[in-house]
Structure formats: C-alpha cells, structure tokens
Amino acid sequence: MTEQRIRREAVSEQLFTLLRDRILSGDLAAGVPLTAERELAAEFGVNRHAVREAVKRLQQARLVEVSHGGRTMVLDWQRTAGLDLALQLAHTERLSTSYDLRRDVLEMRASIGADAARLCAARCPDRTAAEIVSAAAAYINTGPDLTDLAAADVTWWRLIVEGSGNIAYLLAFNSLVGEGFTAGEVPTELRATELLDVAGHMKLAALIASRDEQGAEAAARALLARSVPVTPHTREPEGGTP
Template structure:
C-alpha cells in the first residue's frame, strides 16, 4: 500500500492495516493520540465513515482506546494485543521479522503441545487414548505425499490437544493450523525429524495410554522442539 493513497475497494480494511502498521512500527507511539479523524480522511481522500470503521477495528484489536470524550489514545500493543495480531506485527516497518514471529510460534507450539500431552495422559478417556494410538498408525500409513502426512499428523495432534481438555490450548492449536499465527516453512530436515519419527509417536501414544504424564510431556516437548530453528534471532529494529 502506498502512503497517502487508498484504493477504493475495502477502504476501511486498508486504512486499518496502514494505521496498525504505524502503531506497530512506532510512528504512532503508545500514550499518544491517534491522528484525528478529519486529518485521516483528508490525508487519504476517504470519507469519515471509513475512518470510523478502521478505528473501530483498531479498538477491537486493542491497539487504541477511545475515551468518552472522543480522544483516541494509542495503546502499548505489547501489553494489550492478542495472538490475532501476529500477522500484523511482521508487516510493520520495525520490530520482529516474519522469521522471528515464526520461530516464536514454533516455540509456543512446543510448549503447548508438551503440556497438552501431559494433561491428555491425566484426563483423556480410554477411548480417546485408543483413538490416539490408532491415529499414529494412520499417520504411519500415509504418504509419501507430504500433504497427506501433514493432514494425518495434524489430526493426531488434534486428538491429543482435545484430550487435554484445555479449551485455550485447542483455540491456540486452531490458530496455528489455520495460519492465523504465521509459521514459516520449517526446514525440510527439521520437519522430517519431527513428522517422520513414527516410533516416537507410538511411544508418546503409549505414555498417554499408560497415564505416564511426565514421560508424555518430556517426549512431546523433545519431538516438537525439533522443528524450532536454532539460528539466532534477527530483529529489524529495537523496540522498548
């Protein structure tokens, strides 16, 4: 999107994205006032309704706060925003790169998966444990197409996360699977080390069936951590 020009389709969406990036990039700093509605309408040649819709979305994303007096204050997104903002963070002019966010998401995935496996061993029914074991065998028979392997692997992990009984983990899992939280392509050697280790999957299913929560957690963490890149993080710019 070119600064100072807004395409006519989806005007409020474009304006929201531009203002979001200004906030994430620091051009609109925390604690300051958002540019006035009239000024934004004049700057981009749009009507004030489009501006109001964009500001409403910023408020829903917890990037700004609209006071009763009409003043709109920029918030510190690091303290107020949620996971749904992950895509926007990578689009800003400074701060974490796409690779940074992807690595962060993979680290979160490993942590959630490990604890989900622990809780699943403690909470899931005997039937759910049997379904998890059967899903491992379905994964072992999948392929060689990587799409098929991905589908059976995701289906297997979904059973584990559902078996944990933790709704927050399930929603985070859905966000990762659906791409709401950006995860860059995992290097082939790292991904293969995780996805193709059927014996590790069988052992994990066995730990869950045997109610060995600690062993399930340790193995799940080791398995998922294989896909986390070891390269040092590269920041586009420092933020406080």
C-alpha cells in the same frame, strides 16, 4: 501530506491496515494521540465514516483506546494486544527484522503441545487414548510425502489437544494450524525431522495410553522441539554489563 491514496474497495479495511502498521512499526508511538479523524480523512482521501470504522477495528484489536472525551490514544500493543495480532504481525514487513515470529510461534507450539500431552494422559477417556494410539499406528503408513505427513500429524495432534480437555489450548491449536498463520506457513521441509520421527509419535501415543503424564510431556516436547529453529544464546560478559 502523503501521496498515498486508498482504493475505493474496502476503504475502512485498508485504512485499518495502514494505521495498524504505523502503530506496530512505532511510527505512531504508544501514549500519543492518534491522528485526528479529520486529518486522516484528508490525508487518505476518504470519508470520516471510513475513518471511524478503521478506528473501531483498532480499538477491537486493543491497539488504541478511545476516551469518553473523544481523544484516541495509541496503546503499547506489546502489553495490550492478543494472540490474534500474531496473524497480522506475520504480514507486517517492517517488523520482519525485529521479531522472529516463526521461531516464537513454534516455541509456543512446543510448550502448548507438551502440556496438552500431559493433560491428555491424565484426563482423556480410554476411548480417546485408543484413538490416539490407532492414529499413531496409521501414521506409519502415511507418506513419505511430507505434505501427507503434515496433514496426518495435525489430525493426530487434534486428538491429543482435544483429549487434554483444555478449551484454551484447543482454540490456540486451531489458530496455529489455521491457514495463513505463521506456523502453518512454515515449509514442511523445515519440519521434516519432526514429521519423519515415526518412533517419536508411537512413543508419545503409548505414554498417553499408559497414563504416564510426565513421560508424555517430555516426549511431546522432544518431538515438537525438532521443528524449533536453533538460535544463538546471548550471554552477558563476565562481571556484568560494562
């Protein structure tokens, strides 16, 4: 039995976090039953109501599946969980060496931003296109403080993503720029090359206004890729895997 005990405040929330981390780290492997309710209550010194609430949250996060017979099975979270789990992965220390979440999120940001720019060029009203150009022009006079540039950049990109007319992209954007998400925690210094590329912002705005879909996509990808960390490319040796 573990020596760890739960603080009495937000008991079910703390228990959820502990069980979630066991699942994400592999201590509770996919396909095995979750520790029985009675055993969890005894291990952590909590009542069974707190355990049920924690398990309910695990189920909502698609980390476990509760069968009609009462057995709770651990799921393969890489196949069942959603984007909201990225928020939790960012704060799970034992996974920090297994996943480069900062890189992965910034790559996703570049991909979504590039396609959103393409769609914006194709779909946005003329009024929105004019606002994007105006916001890019105002960007020239922002800074040189990187924090101010980052705030102006978010405002400008929001116009583009809203102009794409894709609600899924907009909700993903809200998560990406939300407080506490990995992309939002990237120090602005690491995004300096992107943020200081005023010409890139102006070029993208002009391409959207001219309705150049492919040009806007390429320009957006080039701009956002400036913030994606470069990682070595792993290649198999010639002749295949020995």
